[in-house]
Amino acid sequence: MEDKEVDDFLKFVNIANDVCKEKGKSYEFICPECNGKAIAIRDEFNGHLYAKCEGCDMSVIQ
Numbered sequence: 589m590e591d592k593e594v595d596d597f598l599k600f601v602n603i604a605n606d607v608c609k610e611k612g613k614s615y616e617f618i619c620p621e622c623n624g625k626a627i628a629i630r631d632e633f634n635g636h637l638y639a640k641c642e643g644c645d646m647s648v649i650q
């Protein structure tokens with residue numbers, strides 16, 4: 589991975605973390621990589637963060 593890609597990925601994770609205020613609810617946010625629609629959700633039970641962009645297929649499971 590190049591620096592810019594790592595940067596975008598970290599931004600993506602940070603935004604996803606930020607928007608997920610309540611567990612078990614899904615939140616939309618704007619992907620920093622492609623400005624497309626991305627969805628993030630924090631698991632109600634184990635607190636894991638899931639996020640996926642519909643535009644560029646950036647995704648995270650944490």
Ligand SMILES: [Zn+2]
Pocket residue numbers: 619620621622623624626641642643644645646
């Ligand atoms: Zn994207």
